[in-house]
Amino acid sequence: MASSTIRDVARAADVSVASVSRVLNDHANVHPDTRERVRAAISALGYVPHAGARSLSLARTQAIGVVLPDLHGEFFSEIVRGMDRAVTPAGYHLLLSNMHADAELAAQAMRTMRGRVDGLIVMAPHLTADALEAALPRGLPTVMLNTVPSGDRAGIRVDNAAGIRAAVAHLAATGRRAPVHIAGPVGNVDAVARRDAFAAAMRDHFPDAPVRIVAGDFFEESGTAAVAALVAEGTPFDAVVAANDMMAFGALQALRDAGRQVPEQVAVTGFDDVPLARYLGLTTAHVPLVDMGSRAIDRLLALISPGLSSATHGARDPDLIIPELIVRRSSGAPETL
Amino acid sequence: MASSTIRDVARAADVSVASVSRVLNDHANVHPDTRERVRAAISALGYVPHAGARSLSLARTQAIGVVLPDLHGEFFSEIVRGMDRAVTPAGYHLLLSNMHADAELAAQAMRTMRGRVDGLIVMAPHLTADALEAALPRGLPTVMLNTVPSGDRAGIRVDNAAGIRAAVAHLAATGRRAPVHIAGPVGNVDAVARRDAFAAAMRDHFPDAPVRIVAGDFFEESGTAAVAALVAEGTPFDAVVAANDMMAFGALQALRDAGRQVPEQVAVTGFDDVPLARYLGLTTAHVPLVDMGSRAIDRLLALISPGLSSATHGARDPDLIIPELIVRRSSGAPETL
DNA sequence: AACGGCTACGTAACCGGTTACATGGCGCGG
DNA sequence: CCGCGCCATGTAACCGGTTACGTAGCCGTT
Numbered sequence: 001m002a003s004s005t006i007r008d009v010a011r012a013a014d015v016s017v018a019s020v021s022r023v024l025n026d027h028a029n030v031h032p033d034t035r036e037r038v039r040a041a042i043s044a045l046g047y048v049p050h051a052g053a054r055s056l057s058l059a060r061t062q063a064i065g066v067v068l069p070d071l072h073g074e075f076f077s078e079i080v081r082g083m084d085r086a087v088t089p090a091g092y093h094l095l096l097s098n099m100h101a102d103a104e105l106a107a108q109a110m111r112t113m114r115g116r117v118d119g120l121i122v123m124a125p126h127l128t129a130d131a132l133e134a135a136l137p138r139g140l141p142t143v144m145l146n147t148v149p150s151g152d153r154a155g156i157r158v159d160n161a162a163g164i165r166a167a168v169a170h171l172a173a174t175g176r177r178a179p180v181h182i183a184g185p186v187g188n189v190d191a192v193a194r195r196d197a198f199a200a201a202m203r204d205h206f207p208d209a210p211v212r213i214v215a216g217d218f219f220e221e222s223g224t225a226a227v228a229a230l231v232a233e234g235t236p237f238d239a240v241v242a243a244n245d246m247m248a249f250g251a252l253q254a255l256r257d258a259g260r261q262v263p264e265q266v267a268v269t270g271f272d273d274v275p276l277a278r279y280l281g282l283t284t285a286h287v288p289l290v291d292m293g294s295r296a297i298d299r300l301l302a303l304i305s306p307g308l309s310s311a312t313h314g315a316r317d318p319d320l321i322i323p324e325l326i327v328r329r330s331s332g333a334p335e336t337l
Numbered sequence: 338m339a340s341s342t343i344r345d346v347a348r349a350a351d352v353s354v355a356s357v358s359r360v361l362n363d364h365a366n367v368h369p370d371t372r373e374r375v376r377a378a379i380s381a382l383g384y385v386p387h388a389g390a391r392s393l394s395l396a397r398t399q400a401i402g403v404v405l406p407d408l409h410g411e412f413f414s415e416i417v418r419g420m421d422r423a424v425t426p427a428g429y430h431l432l433l434s435n436m437h438a439d440a441e442l443a444a445q446a447m448r449t450m451r452g453r454v455d456g457l458i459v460m461a462p463h464l465t466a467d468a469l470e471a472a473l474p475r476g477l478p479t480v481m482l483n484t485v486p487s488g489d490r491a492g493i494r495v496d497n498a499a500g501i502r503a504a505v506a507h508l509a510a511t512g513r514r515a516p517v518h519i520a521g522p523v524g525n526v527d528a529v530a531r532r533d534a535f536a537a538a539m540r541d542h543f544p545d546a547p548v549r550i551v552a553g554d555f556f557e558e559s560g561t562a563a564v565a566a567l568v569a570e571g572t573p574f575d576a577v578v579a580a581n582d583m584m585a586f587g588a589l590q591a592l593r594d595a596g597r598q599v600p601e602q603v604a605v606t607g608f609d610d611v612p613l614a615r616y617l618g619l620t621t622a623h624v625p626l627v628d629m630g631s632r633a634i635d636r637l638l639a640l641i642s643p644g645l646s647s648a649t650h651g652a653r654d655p656d657l658i659i660p661e662l663i664v665r666r667s668s669g670a671p672e673t674l
Numbered sequence: 675a676a677c678g679g680c681t682a683c684g685t686a687a688c689c690g691g692t693t694a695c696a697t698g699g700c701g702c703g704g
Numbered sequence: 705c706c707g708c709g710c711c712a713t714g715t716a717a718c719c720g721g722t723t724a725c726g727t728a729g730c731c732g733t734t
Contacts, residue, residue, distance in 0.1 A: 002476060003451070003474065003475055003476045005719090005720055005721080006720065006721060006722095007720080007721095015683075015684085016683065016684045016685075017684090017685095017720090017721080017722090018683070018684060018685080018722080018723075019682085019683060019684080021721070021722055021723080022682095022683090022722095022723095024721095025722085029681065029682060029683085030682075030683085031681085031682060031683085034682080034683080046475055048448045048451045048474050049451070049452070049720085049721075050451060050452030050719090050720050050721065051449060051450070051451060051452040051453045051721095052389060052392050052393050052398060052452035052453055052719090052720080052721090053393055053452060053689090053719070053720035053721040053722090054452070054720080054721055054722080055389050055689095055721090056389050056390055056393050056688095056689050056690070056691090056719090056720080056721070056722095057688070057689050057720080057721050057722045057723085058689085058721085058722070059689070061389060063432065063453075071414075071417070071418040071421050072418070074411070074414070077408075077411070077414030077417070077418070080408070080414070080417075080433075081408045081409070081414070084408050084433060084435055085408075088434075088435065093432055093433065093434055093449075093453075094432070094433040095400065095430055095431070095432050095433075096417075096421060096430065096431040096432075096433060097425075097430055098421055098425065111385045112388060112430075113388070114340070114385045114386070114387060114388060115386070115387030115388040115389035115390060115391070115690080115691090116388045116389055116392075116400075116430075137340065137385050138340055138383055139339060139340045140340075249616070275613075276612075276613060276616060279586070279613060279616065279617060280616060342689090342690055342691080343690065343691060343692095344690080344691095352713075352714085353713065353714045353715075354690090354691080354692090354714090354715095355692080355693075355713070355714060355715080356712085356713060356714080358691070358692060358693080359692095359693095359712095359713090361691095362692085366711065366712060366713085367712075367713085368711085368712060368713085371712075371713080386690085386691075387689090387690050387691065388691095389689090389690080389691090390689070390690035390691040390692090390719090391690080391691055391692080392691090392719090393689090393690080393691070393692095393718095393719050393720070393721090394690080394691050394692045394693085394718070394719050395691085395692070395719085396719070452720080452721090
């Protein structure tokens with residue numbers, strides 16, 4: 001029952017463990033007869049090498065740790081899918097760990113990765129640079145995703161400002177007069193960048209309009225609540241710029257409940273372009289989520305084994321992703337999909 | 338740079354590695370002064386224990402392997418989310434591995450898990466029982482998800498027949514006359530069960546109608562193609578029973594393109610109830626995906642440490658999940674959502 | 675015949691933890 | 705004052721692999 005070890009195989013094949021190891025790893029200098037005997041013993045015993053032990057002696061685990069704040073919604077699952085896509089052909093595995101908001105627990109999560117993985121992808125938009133730097137285990141190659149740039153660590157980021165600017169410019173160009181912003185959680189880098197970009201874009205495109213920003217938390221319900229509150233207060237607005245798609249969906253829901261026509265009376269835009277956005281006809285700043293995931297892995301793998309860097313990505317700064325605005329029904333595009 | 342080991346800490350604190358280990362694991366019988374010295378040395382060196390080495394000597398990795406065929410779509414991501422939910426509080430991690438269709442590669446994937454994880458969750462609806470049994474490493478606790486029951490292994494399954502029966506009965510009850518089925522990939526257990534259940538349900542509810550089944554592969558495009566083909570051939574039908582939600586979405590798309598009204602002219606039902614289904618108003622057999630994921634983990638954890646089984650689930654056969662039909666717009670429910 | 679070099683293989687150290695067992699020092703009862 | 709037991713701690717084996725290094729045997733040269 002207890003699975004057999006390399007020594008069992010060695011005994012069965014009447015050779016030393018070294019020879020078994022050589023056969024397993026296709027090393028040269030093994031006599032064909034010996035190789036055959038070892039192979040036979042392996043399949044007779046049903047031997048499967050113990051990856052953990054191998055990792056320890058090679059100091060390579062063939063695994064990549066992924067630390068992220070949540071697995072909710074398509075946003076994260078798309079990114080993880082992208083990572084998986086890139087990691088499998090390279091012979092690596094993904095070790096998932098989702099961390100809680102608390103900085104101490106986050107540090108905990110990152111530390112338990114040491115000795116388990118060869119590198120780390122960290123998505124921690126809610127941590128400060130200091131907290132992060134304190135939490136990261138030393139000597140572990142790390143790539144940050146949508147996280148405050150910290151020291152000289154590699155990171156892949158989305159140009160939040162560009163996405164919001166494009167949305168606001170589009171609203172101005174299509175004749176809207178009073179956009180409001182539903183912001184993401186306080187303390188989240190992306191949320192903050194988007195909020196600031198909204199304020200700046202308002203000054204550029206709507207210098208005379210008040211800058212209205214209402215709080216949200218990136219979840220659908222907060223979008224619904226935000227719009228419901230605006231409606232209840234009687235605040236005038238004819239466009240909603242949500243800081244992410246999920247809140248935009250919530251906003252659409254609330255607008256429907258309030259009997260406001262989209263896009264005739266109110267335009268809605270999101271951010272991320274999760275798959276659902278296409279189905280629901282949401283205008284949004286497209287972020288190549290799957291691609292971001294695989295790109296992060298490629299970057300990390302290059303860090304891990306510097307030699308075989310597979311032809312640097314063409315672009316000038318491949319680490320800054322510029323979202324592209326996809327115009328759909330929710331902001332007035334003719335029926336598509 | 339190179340991170341320090343327990344021996345470095347021992348040297349710095351002027352104690353033996355045993356004492357350091359005792360401090361790390363909160364063992365009794367360590368003098369408070371010693372404990373303090375060790376703690377100081379640990380933080381001075383920034384020492385983080387090497388989980389791999391620990392695993393090897395304890396023969397416990399605190400990780401669960403998840404082997405699945407694909408990460409595409411919400412189906413899998415919801416399940417994985419459920420797993421993560423259950424695994425984190427137990428102090429375990431998830432090691433993802435998605436396997437390719439080929440049985441040999443699948444076996445490979447499962448084998449490389451040995452020594453990396455304490456248990457395995459296998460979702461392999463496309464493998465035969467034999468192939469599976471041959472591939473599974475011996476002595477590794479395993480729970481199968483939507484997979485042919487093999488030997489006495491634990492497994493969690495969906496009652497495919499019940500879901501399809503409910504859908505067909507609903508269509509009959511609401512006056513449809515000629516349903517067609519879009520089947521899933523050949524060789525997939527769930528797909529086969531659903532197809533057979535459709536044929537059986539047709540005999541029960543529509544004894545005079547022909548049983549029309551068209552091929553699909555669980556992806557959206559195949560649903561679109563299937564309906565497009567039916568329309569092109571002029572085959573009469575007033576209901577589409579898709580073997581999963583994604584194909585149902587594709588069918589909706591194709592129906593819209595063909596100018597057929599849903600649900601007036603054609604009703605559509607899916608299977609799974611992925612989150613998207615609610616947004617698009619799809620009638621579907623609800624499968625508690627997140628719950629299935631966590632339940633699989635609970636089951637596995639109980640297998641791993643038999644002692645502390647956390648109160649068996651109330652139900653009589655908690656391992657067979659009965660889907661419940663959720664009726665929405667696509668089959669004639671009044672406007673919801 | 676002596677020697678060098680090559681091939682095939684075994685021995686044992688090592689990766690970084692855990693822990694059974696041994697040990698030394700101390701307090702305490704008799 | 706002796707001996708017992710307990711507490712705190714150290715030594716070294718072990719988990720299951722990999723591999724540097726050593727060696728035996730064989731061949732070909734000179």
